Amino acid sequence: MRARLTGIGVACPRHRIVEDVAGVASAATEFGTDVVLKTTRGGYDGKGVWMIDASTPADVVAEPFRAGVPVLAEERVDFARELSAVVARSPHGQAVAYPVVESVQRDGICVEVIAPAPGLPEDRAVEAQRVALTVAAELDVVGVLAVELFETTDGRLLVNELAMRPHNSGHWSIEGAVTSQFENHLRAVLDLPLGSPAARAPYTVMVNVLGGDLAEIYPTYRHLMARDPGLKVHWYGKGIRAGRKLGHVTVYGDDLASLRERAWHAANYIRGDIDE
Amino acid sequence: MRARLTGIGVACPRHRIVEDVAGVASAATEFGTDVVLKTTRGGYDGKGVWMIDASTPADVVAEPFRAGVPVLAEERVDFARELSAVVARSPHGQAVAYPVVESVQRDGICVEVIAPAPGLPEDRAVEAQRVALTVAAELDVVGVLAVELFETTDGRLLVNELAMRPHNSGHWSIEGAVTSQFENHLRAVLDLPLGSPAARAPYTVMVNVLGGDLAEIYPTYRHLMARDPGLKVHWYGKGIRAGRKLGHVTVYGDDLASLRERAWHAANYIRGDIDE
Numbered sequence: 232m233r234a235r236l237t238g239i240g241v242a243c244p245r246h247r248i249v250e251d252v253a254g255v256a257s258a259a260t261e262f263g264t265d266v267v268l269k270t271t272r273g274g275y276d277g278k279g280v281w282m283i284d285a286s287t288p289a290d291v292v293a294e295p296f297r298a299g300v301p302v303l304a305e306e307r308v309d310f311a312r313e314l315s316a317v318v319a320r321s322p323h324g325q326a327v328a329y330p331v332v333e334s335v336q337r338d339g340i341c342v343e344v345i346a347p348a349p350g351l352p353e354d355r356a357v358e359a360q361r362v363a364l365t366v367a368a369e370l371d372v373v374g375v376l377a378v379e380l381f382e383t384t385d386g387r388l389l390v391n392e393l394a395m396r397p398h399n400s401g402h403w404s405i406e407g408a409v410t411s412q413f414e415n416h417l418r419a420v421l422d423l424p425l426g427s428p429a430a431r432a433p434y435t436v437m438v439n440v441l442g443g444d445l446a447e448i449y450p451t452y453r454h455l456m457a458r459d460p461g462l463k464v465h466w467y468g469k470g471i472r473a474g475r476k477l478g479h480v481t482v483y484g485d486d487l488a489s490l491r492e493r494a495w496h497a498a499n500y501i502r503g504d505i506d507e
Numbered sequence: 508m509r510a511r512l513t514g515i516g517v518a519c520p521r522h523r524i525v526e527d528v529a530g531v532a533s534a535a536t537e538f539g540t541d542v543v544l545k546t547t548r549g550g551y552d553g554k555g556v557w558m559i560d561a562s563t564p565a566d567v568v569a570e571p572f573r574a575g576v577p578v579l580a581e582e583r584v585d586f587a588r589e590l591s592a593v594v595a596r597s598p599h600g601q602a603v604a605y606p607v608v609e610s611v612q613r614d615g616i617c618v619e620v621i622a623p624a625p626g627l628p629e630d631r632a633v634e635a636q637r638v639a640l641t642v643a644a645e646l647d648v649v650g651v652l653a654v655e656l657f658e659t660t661d662g663r664l665l666v667n668e669l670a671m672r673p674h675n676s677g678h679w680s681i682e683g684a685v686t687s688q689f690e691n692h693l694r695a696v697l698d699l700p701l702g703s704p705a706a707r708a709p710y711t712v713m714v715n716v717l718g719g720d721l722a723e724i725y726p727t728y729r730h731l732m733a734r735d736p737g738l739k740v741h742w743y744g745k746g747i748r749a750g751r752k753l754g755h756v757t758v759y760g761d762d763l764a765s766l767r768e769r770a771w772h773a774a775n776y777i778r779g780d781i782d783e
Contacts, residue, residue: 424728424729424736426738453700456701460685460700460701460702
């Protein structure tokens with residue numbers, strides 16, 4: 232992925248394939264930063280990723296090499312936040328770009344998405360959309376593509392990861408956009424004209440509900456729906472496992488601080504972290 | 508229905524059960540208006556309804572009596588337009604009222620719904636909602652109830668019909684309201700707290716697609732979706748029959764005239780009445 236993106240002129244973190252612990256040290260010297268190691272298969276939601284600094288014990292640095300797949304070393308990017316640019320593209324080449332969102336991560340897992348990314352300068356948002364549209368066109372993507380980006384502290388955009396499917400960072404679009412990422416994915420696959428990706432409200436906030444020590448979920452609906460008639464609860468019906476994305480909640484409106492409070496309250500209540 | 512509504516103080520057209528053609532003439536004299544005859548079972552979408560005036564031949568006046576069910580005679584109301592007040596009510600008695608809509612009829616069939624009803628005075632809208640909430644409470648309705656009303660030329664509201672289910676006049680809420688009538692119907696049946704019925708846009712316009720001499724539907728999507736990325740097409744997958752409601756289209760936004768043009772264009776194009 233890194234080779235191909237670099238080949239089509241898309242900015243990525245500096246990177247190279249490493250063979251062993253000595254290779255990691257050499258990469259750190261080359262980059263002049265701490266290093267991120269990634270197994271090149273099987274990673275998601277922070278799995279298959281190691282953060283390496285000068286104090287990391289050698290046996291931890293050796294861990295990724297035990298997976299039996301090539302290991303990628305990347306510079307540890309000094310980023311202000313993570314963004315996601317979601318696009319949809321159909322076989323005949325029509326493409327639409329959703330508003331660029333901020334993706335809030337905790338322990339390598341997306342926990343919250345704010346659409347659009349607050350305070351993102353217009354030219355940087357357009358640049359992120361252009362990167363995603365370029366990737367979709369160059370890789371001949373059909374359907375939804377999410378491009379996850381670092382916004383660096385010095386204002387650059389670097390591609391972190393690609394997801395060639397309807398993506399967690401696009402779930403806000405179910406209620407928040409004229410056409411949801413799922414509808415546009417289907418339109419794209421069917422080669423029907425794509426629907427407008429425009430936002431329907433000034434802000435939409437989505438918070439994931441991650442698995443853990445959850446009690447029964449259904450009774451929490453009664454309290455939350457009574458408390459907040461504008462709250463949308465999505466539950467995937469998956470088995471409960473710690474850290475797994477089991478569902479999400481969405482709210483939309485004008486006042487970002489209030490929306491974030493409402494969404495986080497609901498997610499925390501479903502999880503049982505708060506009881507009122 | 509008329510007896511029960513009158514009993515709970517809800518205004519209806521003047522009415523009485525008639526036994527024969529002579530009874531119809533007598534009702535016309537009593538009301539001082541033309542008469543509407545309705546069979547008391549089996550009617551929908553204009554079926555089971557006869558408009559009778561002084562020039563109607565006796566054999567037509569006699570028609571409804573051949574259905575073998577009691578026949579209701581009602582005054583022919585001098586109305587400016589038809590409105591619909593949709594509410595949802597749950598077993599524990601919570602209820603929500605959607606914005607009151609205008610329902611445009613052609614040949615006894617609803618062809619268009621405008622949400623909210625343009626130019627409806629606030630106090631009259633509240634009266635319509637109060638009527639619907641009263642009917643729901645008095646009849647112990649669980650789920651969605653649509654109350655179809657005449658807005659008379661002298662500004663009164665009279666109940667025309669009831670529909671105790673998600674109703675055509677509420678389809679606009681799928682995209683147009685915070686909580687669709689279908690979601691609130693399910694919440695009501697499950698006795699979960701109801702969601703906000705508030706409108707999401709200044710206006711939402713829904714136009715039905717009625718069956719007739721239709722060619723293949725699917726190819727029309729390509730033109731319509733390309734022409735209008737904000738258009739929402741709903742197709743029910745029913746067999747095609749003249750006058751049958753086969754699907755509907757919805758648009759929402761600020762400019763009512765433009766919304767009506769877009770929605771009618773799409774419905775007429777799907778029907779094949781226009782070809783561009």
